[in-house]
Every structure is written in structure tokens, then in C-alpha cells.
Amino acid sequence: MTVHSPRTIDQAVTLLEKYPSAMILSGGTDFMVEVNFNHRKPSQVVSTRAIEELRQWNIDHDTNSIFIGAGVTYSTIESSDIAQAAPALAEASRTVGSPQIRAAGTMGGNLGTCSPAGDTLPVFAALDAKILLASNAGRREVSFADFMVGPKKNSLLAGEMVLGVSLPIIEGWQGYAKVGVRNAMVISIASACLVRNASDDSVRVALGSVGPTIIRARAAESWWLDQGAPRSSSEMHTEFGARCAAEASPITDHRSTAEYRRHAIKVLCTRLAARSTSR
Ligand SMILES: Cc1cc2nc3c(=O)[nH]c(=O)nc-3n(C[C@H](O)[C@H](O)[C@H](O)COP(=O)(O)OP(=O)(O)OC[C@H]3O[C@@H](n4cnc5c(N)ncnc54)[C@H](O)[C@@H]3O)c2cc1C
Known part of the structure; x- marks a missing residue:
């Protein structure tokens, strides 16, 4: 295979236009597994590792948001000021693989693979993240909900790549948990x-590994808002967890059963709700 190593985004999208079936290589932690098992045999590869711009992040105090480049690794997310701006993303990043995987693996690669089990994806769904995409034709932004369209399927067009993700900086509490x-x-x-907004005490909750895409438990979110303050009773948290589990759509596969997955969602969401009101 021919590996191209562009240094700029312009060079990368020019290569992606020239070789429409080229695969993008970032940290390689998913990509190389696919290649090693002969699941993919790309003849052209566009490596993004030399593109410095993709490894940048920027906090915008005017819009109260953070933009994180696609090439930012999990270890950077955990250990930089991204962790203060997006604590749930840092928490999710800490659960990914091993230190070696976190040093190489990137957020852009998690979006590229788009597995329902991808650890950053529930955070993007709960925060209503915007994904910035680029091709030789220009740039466009899509909501995460429109980006992930199925298990390991995203809405990237031929010749397009992920540049990064924009997240709002939320006043309140946010957390991530996995089983x-x-x-x-x-x-x-x-x-x-789970993201809890301090200004109106609303919550946003997104579920991973229990459906073809990440699921927003919108009925449970509305139910939470309908409950009176202070929303800190354990009964309320348990009921909230049960309502989230009712919105999951799990399957039985080699990793677990649908029944256990639904139970796990109930426990995780109950705990996240309790954590969100304990401070
Ligand atoms: C041992 C091991 C443990 C793991 N544990 C976890 C885990 O706990 N949680 C988890 O979520 N994942 C896990 N993974 C999967 C993997 O580490 C993550 O999905 C990681 O985020 C992939 O990032 P990468 O930079 O290595 O992507 P790559 O492997 O380089 O690419 C992955 C896919 O994304 C595409 N891509 C890469 N960059 C872009 C871009 N800028 N624009 C468009 N497409 C792009 C590639 O073409 C490819 O299809 C694990 C993998 C291994 C090998």
C-alpha cells in the first residue's frame, strides 16, 4: 500500500479527492487491526499524523465552547485543560484501552470507526457536539446525531475527513460510566x-453499546425536568435509571446479553444521576 503523509489539511483533502477509496490513518489502533486481519486492504492510505493542526484544541470564551482537533489523543484529553472544559470526555478517555492505546488513539479515529461501543460517542451525543468536516469542496458542520447513522457507519462523504469536534462548556455537572x-x-x-445543566437543572443522557447508534434517552430527560426540585432522592435516581433503561435497544452478542445490557444501563444511569446531585 502507498502511504501519503500530508502536512496540511489542504494537502490531505487534495489526496482524498485524487484517491476516493483511500483510507485515512490516524493513530492506527483500529485501522491496523483491520489491516492485520485482512479485513481491509487499502491501496492508498492518507496518514494524518504529520498534520499539526489536527492535534490542536482551542477554548473560545466568547461562545463558551471548546474545539478539539481530530488528531488529539486520549492521553492529551486526560492530561490537558480539555479535561476541565469537558470533564465527561476526559472521564471517557481514561477508560479507553491501555496507556499505549490512549497515547496513539485519537478522537477522530473513534468518530471514523463509529462503533456504538466507542467511548467518546455518548459524550458527543449528550453534549450535542458539532462535527467539523472538510473535503476539497469546502467545510461543513454536522450535529453528532446526523453524523452517526448506524453501527460503524457515519455520514462522511467520499473525499471527506473529520477535522474536529466542537463542544459547549456546560455550567453544571457531567460524567461518564461504562461496564x-x-x-x-x-x-x-x-x-x-449524563450532563446536568446548572441553570435550569435539566439533564441530557446518552447511552452507548445498547443500540445501532448512540441513544439519547429523551423521555427520561423530560421526566427528570418534570420532577420537582431538589431531585436528590435515591428513589428518583432509581426511577430515572429505569426510564433510561426502557429507552435502550440492546441486542445479545458475543460480549453480553440484551437483558444484562439493559440492567447495566439502569445501574449506570441511576449512579450518574446520584453523582450529579451529590455536589
Ligand atoms: C487493544 C485495544 C483496546 C481498545 N479499547 C478501546 C476502548 O476501550 N474504547 C474505545 O472506544 N475504543 C477502543 N479501541 C479502539 C480504538 O483505540 C479507538 O476507536 C480509537 O479512537 C481509534 O483512533 P485511531 O486514531 O487509532 O484511529 P485509526 O485506527 O487510525 O482509524 C480508525 C478509523 O477512523 C478513520 N479515521 C481516522 N481519522 C479520521 C479522520 N480525521 N477523519 C475521518 N476518518 C478518520 C480511519 O480511516 C479508520 O476507519 C481499542 C483498540 C485496541 C486495539
Whole structure:
């Protein structure tokens, strides 16, 4: 295979236009597994690793948002000021693979793979993230809800790449939790992100690994808002967890059963709700 190593985004999108079937290579932690198992045999590869711009992030105090480049690694997210601006993203990043995987793996790669088990994706769904895309024809922004269209399917067009993600900086609380078959180095069998907005006490909750795409538990969100303050009773948190689980759409596969996944969502969402009101 021929590996191209552009240094700028313009060079990268020019290559992607010239070779429409080229694969983008970022940290390689998903890509190389596919290649090693002969699941993919790309003849042209566009590596983004030399594109410095993709490894940048920027906090905009005017719009109260953070833009994170697609090439930012999990270890950077955990250890930089991104962790203060987007605590749930940092929490999710800390659960990814091993230190080696977190040093190489990127947020853009998680979006590129677009697995329902991808750890950053519930955070993007709960925060209503905007994904910035580029091709030789120009740039466009899509909401995360429109970006992920199925299991391992996104709405990238031929010749397009992810430049980064824009997230609002929320005044309030946000957290991420996942269940796997052990505590570390594990792909989730159920995951959830909860964001609680301090100004109106609303919550946004997104569920991972329990549907073809990340699921927003919108009925549970509305139910939360309908409850009176202070929303800190354990009964309310348990009921909220049950309502989130009712919105999950899990399947049984080699990792877990649908029944266990639904139970795990109930437990995770109950705990996240309790954590969100405990401070
Ligand atoms: C041992 C191991 C453990 C893992 N554990 C976890 C885990 O706990 N949680 C988890 O979520 N994932 C896990 N993964 C999967 C993987 O590490 C993540 O999905 C990671 O985010 C992929 O990022 P990458 O930079 O390595 O992407 P790559 O492997 O380089 O690319 C992945 C896909 O995204 C595409 N892509 C890359 N960059 C872009 C871009 N800028 N625009 C468009 N498409 C792009 C590629 O073409 C490819 O299809 C694990 C993998 C391994 C090998």
C-alpha cells in the first residue's frame, strides 16, 4: 500500500479527492487491526499524523465552547485543560484501552470507526457536539446525531475527513460510566454519559453499546425536568435509571446479553444521576 503523509489539511483533502477509496490513518489502533486481519486492504492510505493542526484544541470564551482537533489523543484529553472544559470526555478517555492505546488513539479515529461501543460517542451525543468536516469542496458542520447513522457507519462523504469536534462548556455537572467484562482494557458492553445543566437543572443522557447508534434517552430527560426540585432522592435516581433503561435497544452478542445490557444501563444511569446531585 502507498502511504501519503500530508502536512496540511489542504494537502490531505487534495489526496482524498485524487484517491476516493483511500483510507485515512490516524493513530492506527483500529485501522491496523483491520489491516492485520485482512479485513481491509487499502491501496492508498492518507496518514494524518504529520498534520499539526489536527492535534490542536482551542477554548473560545466568547461562545463558551471548546474545539478539539481530530488528531488529539486520549492521553492529551486526560492530561490537558480539555479535561476541565469537558470533564465527561476526559472521564471517557481514561477508560479507553491501555496507556499505549490512549497515547496513539485519537478522537477522530473513534468518530471514523463509529462503533456504538466507542467511548467518546455518548459524550458527543449528550453534549450535542458539532462535527467539523472538510473535503476539497469546502467545510461543513454536522450535529453528532446526523453524523452517526448506524453501527460503524457515519455520514462522511467520499473525499471527506473529520477535522474536529466542537463542544459547549456546560455550567453544571457531567460524567461518564461504562461496564465491561473487567475494569480496564475493555470495550464497553453498556455505557452512559449524563450532563446536568446548572441553570435550569435539566439533564441530557446518552447511552452507548445498547443500540445501532448512540441513544439519547429523551423521555427520561423530560421526566427528570418534570420532577420537582431538589431531585436528590435515591428513589428518583432509581426511577430515572429505569426510564433510561426502557429507552435502550440492546441486542445479545458475543460480549453480553440484551437483558444484562439493559440492567447495566439502569445501574449506570441511576449512579450518574446520584453523582450529579451529590455536589
Ligand atoms: C487493544 C485495544 C483496546 C481498545 N479499547 C478501546 C476502548 O476501550 N474504547 C474505545 O472506544 N475504543 C477502543 N479501541 C479502539 C480504538 O483505540 C479507538 O476507536 C480509537 O479512537 C481509534 O483512533 P485511531 O486514531 O487509532 O484511529 P485509526 O485506527 O487510525 O482509524 C480508525 C478509523 O477512523 C478513520 N479515521 C481516522 N481519522 C479520521 C479522520 N480525521 N477523519 C475521518 N476518518 C478518520 C480511519 O480511516 C479508520 O476507519 C481499542 C483498540 C485496541 C486495539
